[in-house]
Amino acid sequence: MIKPIPQELLDEVTYEDGHLYRDGKKVGTPNKESKTDKRYMVWGWRQSMYKVHRIIWLMHNLDHEKVTKTEGGYLFPAIDHKTDDTVIKDNRIENLRLASAEENMRNRGKMPYNTSGHNGVYFDKRRNCWAAGVSIGGGKRRFKYSPMKGDCSEGKQWAIEQAIALREKYHGEFACHD
Numbered sequence: 001m002i003k004p005i006p007q008e009l010l011d012e013v014t015y016e017d018g019h020l021y022r023d024g025k026k027v028g029t030p031n032k033e034s035k036t037d038k039r040y041m042v043w044g045w046r047q048s049m050y051k052v053h054r055i056i057w058l059m060h061n062l063d064h065e066k067v068t069k070t071e072g073g074y075l076f077p078a079i080d081h082k083t084d085d086t087v088i089k090d091n092r093i094e095n096l097r098l099a100s101a102e103e104n105m106r107n108r109g110k111m112p113y114n115t116s117g118h119n120g121v122y123f124d125k126r127r128n129c130w131a132a133g134v135s136i137g138g139g140k141r142r143f144k145y146s147p148m149k150g151d152c153s154e155g156k157q158w159a160i161e162q163a164i165a166l167r168e169k170y171h172g173e174f175a176c177h178d
Contacts, residue, residue, distance in 0.1 A: 002075065015059055015060075020135075053081065053096055064098070080174070120133050121163050122153055129155055132162035134167055
């Protein structure tokens with residue numbers, strides 16, 4: 001559950017080049033408690049933790065149609081990082097965008113169990129060929145299977161190219177190509 005961000009919190013910080021400052025000092029630390037992604041910067045304020053990128057986006061978009069003011073603060077959907085190739089996520093405002101939960105999942109990097117080294121590419125043992133796959137929401141997936149049988153480099157390269165094409169077609173601006 002996403003916590004509302006209070007107006008009082010916004011009033012206490014300023015933004016400069018991807019960082020938040022309070023009384024001239026940078027705030028936010030890497031989220032070491034996270035089980036999923038330790039690269040998010042968080043800030044503890046009045047006994048609650050807030051993701052820095054969400055504060056930054058809100059500071060620049062208070063009048064956005066998807067921002068709702070509640071008694072506890074401002075609520076809004078997920079915020080996506082356009083690029084995701086750094087040790088600590090890039091929180092500059094130009095790298096942040098509003099996204100649905102589904103869109104936000106589209107540009108994540110390779111999973112730890114990935115064995116091909118490329119998103120959406122795997123060797124299908126049952127068909128004995130390389131394959132490309134992409135999720136498009138609602139549990140639906142699209143697949144393409146290499147016409148080259150066996151674990152060959154040509155079949156893998158074909159699957160890599162097909163995976164890129166599938167992501168471009170179905171994920172658009174949220175496509176992540178490793």
